[in-house]
Amino acid sequence: MATFGVVAIIGPGLIGGSIGLGLKARGLADRVVGVVRSDRSAERAVQAGVVDQTTQDLAAAAAEADLTIVCTPVADVPAHCQQVAAAARSGAIITDAGSTKERLVAEVDATLAGSGVKFVGSHPLAGDHKSGPESARAELLAGRVVVVTPTDQTDSQALSRVCELWTALGARVEPMSPVDHDAALARTSHAPHVIATALANATPEDLLGLTGGGWRDTTRVAAGSPTLWRDILLDNPQATLAALDAFSQQLGRLQQAIADHDRDAIYRCLEEGKLRRDALGS
Amino acid sequence: MATFGVVAIIGPGLIGGSIGLGLKARGLADRVVGVVRSDRSAERAVQAGVVDQTTQDLAAAAAEADLTIVCTPVADVPAHCQQVAAAARSGAIITDAGSTKERLVAEVDATLAGSGVKFVGSHPLAGDHKSGPESARAELLAGRVVVVTPTDQTDSQALSRVCELWTALGARVEPMSPVDHDAALARTSHAPHVIATALANATPEDLLGLTGGGWRDTTRVAAGSPTLWRDILLDNPQATLAALDAFSQQLGRLQQAIADHDRDAIYRCLEEGKLRRDALGS
Numbered sequence: 418m419a420t421f422g423v424v425a426i427i428g429p430g431l432i433g434g435s436i437g438l439g440l441k442a443r444g445l446a447d448r449v450v451g452v453v454r455s456d457r458s459a460e461r462a463v464q465a466g467v468v469d470q471t472t473q474d475l476a477a478a479a480a481e482a483d484l485t486i487v488c489t490p491v492a493d494v495p496a497h498c499q500q501v502a503a504a505a506r507s508g509a510i511i512t513d514a515g516s517t518k519e520r521l522v523a524e525v526d527a528t529l530a531g532s533g534v535k536f537v538g539s540h541p542l543a544g545d546h547k548s549g550p551e552s553a554r555a556e557l558l559a560g561r562v563v564v565v566t567p568t569d570q571t572d573s574q575a576l577s578r579v580c581e582l583w584t585a586l587g588a589r590v591e592p593m594s595p596v597d598h599d600a601a602l603a604r605t606s607h608a609p610h611v612i613a614t615a616l617a618n619a620t621p622e623d624l625l626g627l628t629g630g631g632w633r634d635t636t637r638v639a640a641g642s643p644t645l646w647r648d649i650l651l652d653n654p655q656a657t658l659a660a661l662d663a664f665s666q667q668l669g670r671l672q673q674a675i676a677d678h679d680r681d682a683i684y685r686c687l688e689e690g691k692l693r694r695d696a697l698g699s
Numbered sequence: 700m701a702t703f704g705v706v707a708i709i710g711p712g713l714i715g716g717s718i719g720l721g722l723k724a725r726g727l728a729d730r731v732v733g734v735v736r737s738d739r740s741a742e743r744a745v746q747a748g749v750v751d752q753t754t755q756d757l758a759a760a761a762a763e764a765d766l767t768i769v770c771t772p773v774a775d776v777p778a779h780c781q782q783v784a785a786a787a788r789s790g791a792i793i794t795d796a797g798s799t800k801e802r803l804v805a806e807v808d809a810t811l812a813g814s815g816v817k818f819v820g821s822h823p824l825a826g827d828h829k830s831g832p833e834s835a836r837a838e839l840l841a842g843r844v845v846v847v848t849p850t851d852q853t854d855s856q857a858l859s860r861v862c863e864l865w866t867a868l869g870a871r872v873e874p875m876s877p878v879d880h881d882a883a884l885a886r887t888s889h890a891p892h893v894i895a896t897a898l899a900n901a902t903p904e905d906l907l908g909l910t911g912g913g914w915r916d917t918t919r920v921a922a923g924s925p926t927l928w929r930d931i932l933l934d935n936p937q938a939t940l941a942a943l944d945a946f947s948q949q950l951g952r953l954q955q956a957i958a959d960h961d962r963d964a965i966y967r968c969l970e971e972g973k974l975r976r977d978a979l980g981s
Contacts, residue, residue: 542911546981562909591909604902605910609917611957614972615949616894619942620886625979627844627873628887629824631920635891638913639976643969650965654957660901661954665947668897672943675893675936683932687925690896694921697907699828 420445421582422483426468427452427475427497431545432514433488434467434553439586441469442555450478465550476504484582487513492648495524498536507533510575512582514541516602517652518566518595526570535575538566538595540602541588546640559587564602566595603656608664610646611657613639702727703864704765708750709734709757709779713827714796715770716749716835721868723751724837732760747832758786766864769795774930777806780818789815794861796823798884799934800848800877808852817857820848820877822884823870828922841869846884848877885938890946892928893939895921 424440426433429451440446451468452475453459459471472478479485479501487497494515501511511534515521522538529536541563545552563583567576580590593601617639620632650657667686674682706722708715711733722728733750734757735741741753754760761767761783769779776797783793793816797803804820811818823845827834845865849858862872875883899921902914932939949968956964 542909545912561911564909601906601909605906605914608901609898609914611953612894612898612950613913613917614969615953616891616946617972617975618949618952618968619890619946620975622975622978624883624887625975627824627846627883628979629843630827631895632887632891633979633981634916634919635895636972636976637916637981639969639972640981641969641973643966643973646969647962647966650957651960651962654960658954658957661950664898664901665950667900668894668943668947670900671893671897672940675932675940678933678936680929680933684925684929686900687896687921687923687928690899690918690921691923691925693899693902693904693907694918696904697910697915699915699919699922 420447423448423481425450425478425482425485428488429462429467429550431548431552434550435557437467438553438555445585452478462550467550467553475500479504485511490645490648491515491517491652494521498525499528502529502532502534505534509534510578511536512539512579516649518598520652522566522595535572537576537579540564546638561588562591563588564591564593564598566598599653600656603653603660607653607657608660610638702729705730705763707732707760707764707767710770711744711749711832713830713834716832717839719749720835720837727867734760744832749832749835757782761786767793772927772930773797773799773934776803780807781810784811784814784816787816791816792857793818794821798931800880802934804848804877817854819853819858819861822846828920843870844873845870846873846875846880848880881935882938885935885942889935889939890942892920
């Protein structure tokens with residue numbers, strides 16, 4: 418496979434850094450440039466070895482990049498794509514790693530229309546409660562799913578190229594519309610984050626010493642960045658609220674069964690949950 | 700330290716088996732006898748090496764045991780304690796590993812009153828979605844909390860001895876009343892299990908391929924045994940429902956903030972959750 422040429426990664430943290438490491442480990446890029454906002458971030462990215470070089474000049478990096486991957490929080494992605502497109506040469510490709518897609522892709526599509534720079538929305542399902550380039554791993558995407566969200570405006574060659582990128586990093590590509598992506602992720606990621614947070618918030622601090630592995634697992638994602646998750650929830654409110662309603666219905670079913678002391682109904686709920694969970698593996 | 704003599708473990712699965720391994724590894728028992736219900740369970744316990752010998756004759760094991768640890772599901776613990784007490788010599792000690800305590804301890808206290816056999820309720824907070832002697836580890840209790848639940852009827856020497864047992868296995872002992880235990884565990888364990896189950900149930904099967912680490916963590920305990928958890932919920936309904944109400948209040952706060960598109964309120968909820976979760980470590 419031809420390499421992806423010069424690859425710029427805006428925001429080489431956990432996801433961006435893992436992409437950088439994966440590209441380097443597999444010889445998939447001529448050079449990987451990390452775009453950072455501070456000397457401190459540059460130092461961390463270099464120390465973790467996730468990119469070949471860093472710069473704080475987004476436009477300069479974009480100007481020489483064949484492919485730019487925007488790995489900043491979802492609220493910043495459209496502006497960063499616009500800045501990259503303004504500096505990039507015609508034919509350059511941009512993709513992102515944002516957790517929401519409908520608003521983001523519509524905004525970027527509108528901004529980049531007619532620019533000659535080609536955008537494909539992506540979402541690697543590999544987030545973690547850990548963050549930063551120190552947690553990055555070349556194999557982070559191996560075996561994971563990356564959703565790509567083409568629209569009517571998406572260039573088919575750019576789409577193929579971006580799919581090749583994720584496949585080359587070991588991921589499985591799932592194409593979906595931005596709307597379908599947001600509806601699905603509301604159920605599999607955004608609502609679970611809200612639920613984990615509510616459970617953490619509902620647990621009195623003086624009982625933390627009496628928690629076991631169950632509480633730890635169930636609340637783990639609540640340790641994620643509040644800023645990052647606020648922006649995800651602000652970006653996908655309707656689908657998240659619908660997913661929370663579906664959850665509350667199931668919770669209500671269990672509450673009723675417990676209140677009724679209904680052995681069979683409690684068992685059925687628990688058995689369904691176990692079957693659903695076991696279908697996935699640990 | 701003098702050893703705990705002959706120790707009988709009724710139900711040498713994950714918890715019972717780990718206690719057996721821990722006693723053997725530390726030379727804390729003269730002999731560890733596993734009481735099982737089937738040839739298959741005997742074979743598994745022996746193969747995992749968690750006890751010195753097995754028997755299906757509970758009375759025979761109880762008759763020679765200085766200490767019996769009942770590690771069967773909560774619905775079975777009172778009957779097993781009664782059977783042990785009927786066979787044990789005067790002065791023998793019984794403890795258990797049940798996840799609920801109020802009903803269980805009251806029942807065992809009533810049954811054993813005046814028998815000369817001494818019961819102390821225990822709950823090692825070391826459950827897992829895995830089960831069976833194959834998953835047992837000598838260090839399972841190291842660094843974990845074991846709640847002991849003395850009552851007016853509890854013999855103080857037996858209490859000391861049972862506390863010594865858990866401490867010798869590396870655990871930290873927390874004494875609480877049975878009622879306080881059930882209220883606390885409703886919040887830290889029983890409600891989280893219900894929440895994880897409801898989330899698993901609310902996730903359509905065709906979306907399982909789009910789950911990431913967040914969904915996996917948040918639903919992990921839903922893979923636990925439906926029978927075991929049904930009996931826990933049937934045993935502690937009021938406290939569990941109260942804990943679920945507290946959770947629903949926090950969930951409602953987040954839902955309202957999302958519906959209102961209230962950046963600050965969403966952020967505050969997420970930040971509180973992160974602080975609470977970070978207080979515990981990963």
